[in-house]
Amino acid sequence: MPFNNHKTVFIITGFLCICIGLFSFARYMGWLAQDSGLLAMIARTVYGPDVRREMARLKHVKEISPGIPPITALCYHEVTPDRENDCMNVKPEVFRRHIREFKEAGYVFIHVGDLLNHAAGLAPLPEKALLITFDDGYADNYNYAFPVLREEQVPGTFFVVSGTIGKDNRMTAGQLREMQANGMIIGSHTVNHENLTGMNAKDIDFELRTSKETLEKILGKPVCALAYPTGKVNETVLDKAKSYYDMAFVAVVRQETKQTMYTLQRYGVFNWNKHIESIFKNR
Ligand SMILES: [Zn+2]
Secondary structure: OHHHOHHHHHHHHHHHHHHHHHHHHHHHOOOOOOOOOHHHHHHHHHHOOOOHHHHHHHHHHHHHOOOOOOOEEEEEOEOOOOOOOOOOEOOHHHHHHHHHHHHHOOOEEOOHHHHHHHHOOOOOOOOOEEEEEEEEOEHHHHHHHHHHHHHHOOOEEEEEOHHHOOOOOEOOHHHHHHHHHOOOEEEEOOOOOOOHHHOOHHHHHHHHHHHHHHHHHHHOOOOOEEEOHHHOOOHHHHHHHHHHOOEEEOOOOOOOOOOOOOOEOOEEOOOOOOOHHHHHHOO
C-alpha cells in the first residue's frame, strides 16, 4: 500500500497544492477565459463564465461616455443548424448556450425601450445589462432564434432590411408581427442594406425614412432604433439618424472610442464563439 508511506502522501499533497495554486493564478489572470481546452472548461465549471474583462470595459465606458447606457450589446446574424463553416452563423444550440451562460454570469436581458428609459433618466439599468440583437432579418431568426428566446424568456431586437421583407430567405411581415406580439423588438437596418457613407444626403434620407415608415406600417408601432449597414457612419449619416430614430448601433466595439446614443457599440458574434468569454475578445 503506497499511501502508508508518509513521504508519498506528502509529495502527492504538495503536487496537488501546486497544481491548484497554478490553476487559481491562471484563472485570476484571465488566461483561462477561452472557448476550448480542458483547463478553460474546468475554470468555467468551478467559477462560472469569466466576464471580468467585460465588466472592466463597462467601467471604462461609464468614464469616457457619461450618460450613455453602459451595456453589453451583441450582434448576431444567422442562427441555423446548417452552414457550419459560415462565420456569421451561430448554431441554435450554441445560441442557447450563450443565453444560459449569460444567465449563469448574472446578466439581465434588456430591450431598446430600457435604453430609452435610462437615457430619459426614468429607470436605472442593471449592472450587467445585456442587449441581444440580430441584423439583416434572416428567416432563420424566426425559425431558430425566436423559439429559443421565447423559451428562455429573453427579449431580442431584430434589425430588418425593409426592402427584403418576405424575400430570399428573409422574414415575412406576418413573422415580424408575431415576434413583436411575443415581446421582440423590430428595428430598421435601412431599405437596401447599402453602405450609407457612400451616399448623398437625399439617398441617406430615403434609406432611413422609408425603412422606418414601411416597418411602422407593418408593425403598427413606432420604430425607434437603427443599425447601420456595415456599421459605417459619417456626420451626414448621424444627422439623418437623429432626425428619425432615438438611437442607432454600430457593429464593433472600440473601447477607446466615445459612444453616443447614435454610435452605440455591439460585439459581433461569430461561429467560433462557442462560449461567451471569447465574444468579449471580438473587435
Ligand atoms: Zn447587415
